[in-house]
Amino acid sequence: MASQNASFDEDSQSTISTILSTAPLTTIPNQTDNELGGMGPQAEQSLADNGQLPRQAAKQRNFEGRLFIETVVDRKRLVAWFWAHGNEYECQQPGKSGKKDLYWACSHCRTFKPFRRSGSTHINKHLDSKHRLQENPPAMASQSVLELQQNAVSRLYNHRLSDIDNLQLQKVEFEQALVSWVTCSHIPFIVVESPYFQRLLTILSERSHLLLQTSHNSLKASIMKDFARRRALVESWIHRRKSTKIHLSFDLWSSPNSYGMLAVVAHFVSDRYTLEAPLLSLRSLDGPHSGENQAGAILSTMKTYNLRESAIGCFVLDNAYNNDTCIQQLGIELGWSSNEATQRRLRCFGHIINLAAQAYLFGEKDEAFEESLRKHAEELKAGQLKLWELHGPIGKLHYIVAYIRKTPQRRQAFKRLHGDFDAPDLDLLCDNATRWNSAYRMIQRAFQLRPQIEHYCFQHTANSYPPKQGDDGLIPAQILSQNDWYILTHLNRGLEHFHHATLRLEGAAKQAVFGSVWECVPIMELLLQSLTDLQEKYPNQQTFETLLDEEAIDPATEFMNSSINCAFVKLRKYYTLMDNSPYWVAACILHPFIKWNYIEQRWGDKPQWIADGRKKVKKLWMQYKTASEDVEPASVLPIRLCGRDDILEQDLYAWRHLIPTVVEDEYTVYCSEPPLPYTANPNLLEEWKRMEGRFPILAKMALDILSIPAMSAECERIFSSAKHLLTDSRNKLLPESIEAVECERNWISHGYGVE
Numbered sequence: 001m002a003s004q005n006a007s008f009d010e011d012s013q014s015t016i017s018t019i020l021s022t023a024p025l026t027t028i029p030n031q032t033d034n035e036l037g038g039m040g041p042q043a044e045q046s047l048a049d050n051g052q053l054p055r056q057a058a059k060q061r062n063f064e065g066r067l068f069i070e071t072v073v074d075r076k077r078l079v080a081w082f083w084a085h086g087n088e089y090e091c092q093q094p095g096k097s098g099k100k101d102l103y104w105a106c107s108h109c110r111t112f113k114p115f116r117r118s119g120s121t122h123i124n125k126h127l128d129s130k131h132r133l134q135e136n137p138p139a140m141a142s143q144s145v146l147e148l149q150q151n152a153v154s155r156l157y158n159h160r161l162s163d164i165d166n167l168q169l170q171k172v173e174f175e176q177a178l179v180s181w182v183t184c185s186h187i188p189f190i191v192v193e194s195p196y197f198q199r200l201l202t203i204l205s206e207r208s209h210l211l212l213q214t215s216h217n218s219l220k221a222s223i224m225k226d227f228a229r230r231r232a233l234v235e236s237w238i239h240r241r242k243s244t245k246i247h248l249s250f251d252l253w254s255s256p257n258s259y260g261m262l263a264v265v266a267h268f269v270s271d272r273y274t275l276e277a278p279l280l281s282l283r284s285l286d287g288p289h290s291g292e293n294q295a296g297a298i299l300s301t302m303k304t305y306n307l308r309e310s311a312i313g314c315f316v317l318d319n320a321y322n323n324d325t326c327i328q329q330l331g332i333e334l335g336w337s338s339n340e341a342t343q344r345r346l347r348c349f350g351h352i353i354n355l356a357a358q359a360y361l362f363g364e365k366d367e368a369f370e371e372s373l374r375k376h377a378e379e380l381k382a383g384q385l386k387l388w389e390l391h392g393p394i395g396k397l398h399y400i401v402a403y404i405r406k407t408p409q410r411r412q413a414f415k416r417l418h419g420d421f422d423a424p425d426l427d428l429l430c431d432n433a434t435r436w437n438s439a440y441r442m443i444q445r446a447f448q449l450r451p452q453i454e455h456y457c458f459q460h461t462a463n464s465y466p467p468k469q470g471d472d473g474l475i476p477a478q479i480l481s482q483n484d485w486y487i488l489t490h491l492n493r494g495l496e497h498f499h500h501a502t503l504r505l506e507g508a509a510k511q512a513v514f515g516s517v518w519e520c521v522p523i524m525e526l527l528l529q530s531l532t533d534l535q536e537k538y539p540n541q542q543t544f545e546t547l548l549d550e551e552a553i554d555p556a557t558e559f560m561n562s563s564i565n566c567a568f569v570k571l572r573k574y575y576t577l578m579d580n581s582p583y584w585v586a587a588c589i590l591h592p593f594i595k596w597n598y599i600e601q602r603w604g605d606k607p608q609w610i611a612d613g614r615k616k617v618k619k620l621w622m623q624y625k626t627a628s629e630d631v632e633p634a635s636v637l638p639i640r641l642c643g644r645d646d647i648l649e650q651d652l653y654a655w656r657h658l659i660p661t662v663v664e665d666e667y668t669v670y671c672s673e674p675p676l677p678y679t680a681n682p683n684l685l686e687e688w689k690r691m692e693g694r695f696p697i698l699a700k701m702a703l704d705i706l707s708i709p710a711m712s713a714e715c716e717r718i719f720s721s722a723k724h725l726l727t728d729s730r731n732k733l734l735p736e737s738i739e740a741v742e743c744e745r746n747w748i749s750h751g752y753g754v755e
Contacts, residue, residue: 053351060105060112061090067092068103070110081135082123106130144603167210174211179226180221186725189216189223191353220737226326228741233753234278235305245313245704248280249348249712250298253719257731260285261722261738262294264301267316267713269703275509275516277714278753279746280305282722284735291325298326299333309334313704314344316585316712318351325705343581349505349520352574354436357498360567361394361439361491392559393484394439395430397446400457401428403474404656417452423676424448436502440495443488483555488587490538490556491563497530505710512684517708518587524575525602528731531568538564582616583705589617590702592687595675605715626699666698718742 008209055549058070060426068089086106093116095101104123108131115123127133172447183185191197192213201208213219238246247267255261264280281301287293302312312334317323324345331341391398404410405428418425429445433436435710447451463476480488509515538560589595596614603609676687692699722742726733733741 018533022068050510057085060114060115062112068105068112069734074349080120082120082127084135085127085131088117088125089189092754097631107313108133109740114348115587126393130549143449159173167207170207171211172196175213176226176415178213178219179223179744180748181742184749186741186745190732192216192219218402222735223744224740227744228742230747230753231304231413232739234747235753237270237753238266238268238278238307240271241268242271242273243703243707244311245707246307246311247313247316247708248298249715250294250318251318251712251715251719252285252294253715253722255722255738256726256728256735259735259738260289262565262713262718263717264298265712267707267709267714269685271526273689275512275685275707276750276752277709279507279714279718279743282739282742284719289322291327292329294322294326295329295333314346314581316346316348318348318712319355344582346517346581346708347574347577348710348712349523350436350502350713353498353501353527355574356567356570357437357439357495359570360494360563362500363566386541393480393487394443394547396478396480396484397442397488399478400453400474400480401430401442401446404456405430406429414452414456417455417528421455423452423453428453436501437495438490443492443495446488447492453480480485487556487559490560494531494534494560494563494567497527501527506713508714509709511682511686512706513681515710515713516587516684516706517583517592517710518684518706520578521584521588522598522602524571524578528568528571529576531564531571534560535568546689579612582613582620583708586617586620586701587708589671590688590698591674591684593678593682596671597675598674618667621698621701624697625665626669628700629698666695669694670698718746721745 008412015085060068060070061306062068070086085103085108089105090105091101091103093750101210102117103119104110105114106126113126115126124135129555152627178192182189183190186703193216197212198209198212201212213222245268248264249267250262251263253261253263262285263282265277267275267277270276281297281304283297283301285293285297288400315323315330317327327341328338330336331338331344336344404414415425415426417423426448428449429438429442457474457479459478461479479747503517503524505515507514538557540553582688585599585688588599589630599613600610603613676682686701688699688702695702722738725741727737
């Protein structure tokens with residue numbers, strides 16, 4: 001991951017010459033601005049060092065009157081960290097040894113303060129105590145507002161520059177800080193026109209009116225300019241990645257202001273061996289949301305970042321049909337075969353888990369509820385059947401929760417019951433078809449508030465039955481019985497497995513753990529095993545005797561049997577579809593702590609699965625190996641000896657160059673070695689960095705595959721952020737403004753592209 005404390009990029013340094021009226025000697029290092037991607041240390045100095053500005057030796061005198069002359073030399077030999085904050089001077093008065101001593105002088109102090117170069121302790125102490133600068137500074141969040149204000153003068157004022165030049169530099173610094181605040185905090189552009197905001201800044205500094213933009217159009221222009229600058233930095237950063245492939249996840253979202261926005265997120269291993277997921281684009285999709293139209297937008301994004309076909313890896317997407325069409329169209333444009341395009345289309349595992357959970361709750365098919373609605377349409381219309389009756393205990397609980405939450409008066413009446421039962425002050429949660437695990441959370445919260453729910457239902461059913469005209473009040477058939485609560489208890493035990501699986505995979509997987517593709521096969525196996533174990537707890541006990549004695553049957557058995565079977569069928573369906581791609585199994589094998597051992601143990605009763613998996617992973621490995629062999633190594637010339645016996649020596653040892661070099665297959669050697677010893681939550685990327693010397697080609701394959709995300713959750717995070725951006729008062733934001741703000745927020749908050 002790009003460090004938030006790293007120095008600013010070289011491209012932005014070239015802009016300083018147009019900002020300053022005279023050539024500067026040094027710049028002000030600024031930790032806060034480095035984190036925001038602003039002007040970094042040595043910006044002005046590097047211009048002079050690179051020959052872009054004339055360099056003249058400065059002359060200074062200390063408080064004793066001794067003359068010091070700056071040494072104008074190659075600064076590359078000055079490697080210590082504190083040279084970014086000072087210059088080297090030579091004292092013209094010889095010391096005790098008779099030689100002219102060298103000194104370090106702080107570039108932040110307004111008065112000339114030289115320190116001997118014989119040691120660095122006093123230099124480090126000065127920078128820390130006077131300017132709050134350290135070799136390994138803490139994160140920006142660890143500094144208080146007061147500390148930032150106390151250091152503002154030393155950071156933003158260079159006594160070597162004129163007041164005009166200092167003002168110009170401060171304007172650049174302030175503008176970038178303002179853009180970062182507005183985009184990362186979703187602040188309306190019009191805030192700069194607020195007299196109250198202007199007054200607030202004036203209290204902090206009388207010079208604020210010289211720095212602040214007072215028009216929302218000017219602020220928007222600054223954001224668009226900074227967006228273009230940062231996009232170039234992100235592009236450069238992406239091309240410095242360690243993995244050879246970039247995987248893409250994308251998804252469509254209907255914004256509150258009625259735009260169809262397509263988010264495209266890249267996934268790769270950075271040059272720091274961390275898994276990164278920057279937002280590449282969030283653009284309005286014109287026309288139908290077809291696969292072909294989406295493919296055109298993806299190709300446009302690839303062109304923006306100069307991503308070639310050879311750099312594209314896999315696509316992690318949800319199960320929408322138009323995504324299949326999109327990948328096939330992309331395959332045609334990128335020259336892939338239909339089979340290769342199918343292999344690169346990976347399904348978001350979070351959506352698979354959610355579909356299985358929905359099947360567990362509502363039926364085998366995704367359209368089960370809609371089919372029930374069509375089937376019972378006449379009964380619903382006639383009022384003979386209520387919507388909640390189609391879902392059993394889940395439908396009843398949903399209706400009760402929705403009923404209580406519908407009006408403020410009902411919420412208040414329910415809240416008053418907390419005191420009667422000495423219960424926690426919690427609100428009821430309602431499930432949502434688009435929110436994963438929401439049914440599980442609804443049931444969990446309902447059990448926490450069960451006494452209040454039962455008491456509320458008893459009171460309001462008795463008081464409102466028969467219901468008044470136009471009232472949708474509760475009726476006795478809608479109240480949860482003891483059997484319903486019993487079924488919900490057992491039903492929630494199954495949902496718990498889906499909940500934990502989702503939590504495991506929705507992480508950022510910075511170290512290729514908690515959200516990486518290698519975790520999908522083990523979690524799929526674990527879910528199937530969990531459902532099998534649940535099935536054994538609820539066997540079909542229906543016999544001729546139990547048909548006559550209903551009390552002999554566990555009320556949860558029939559319901560759980562159906563739920564478990566539906567979820568199992570759904571999971572097996574997508575487990576079969578996973579067989580279309582070799583990446584799922586290959587990721588497990590490239591986990592150096594498990595390798596083939598887990599697969600062989602888990603699939604011990606399925607030898608054909610193991611054989612097919614070995615063939616697919618081997619074929620994938622040969623693609624990497626062949627691509628590496630296509631790059632011809634430099635020919636090895638015979639060793640030419642020197643001396644009088646040169647000719648004889650050449651003849652005696654000529655046979656050495658005829659012996660073919662035996663190179664062991666990296667994949668074969670890797671698989672033949674036992675897995676690494678167990679380590680809790682290992683950093684897989686660091687492990688492959690360590691093994692890269694032994695397995696250079698296999699390491700490329702490992703970094704490529706382990707950087708595939710298990711889910712397309714990052715797109716959902718982008719949409720959640722954009723929803724906070726597009727409030728009712730900002731629903732006129734244009735698509736290009738939405739993209740700029742969300743990309744800026746994503747890049748700045750994660751430190752993407754900052755060198």
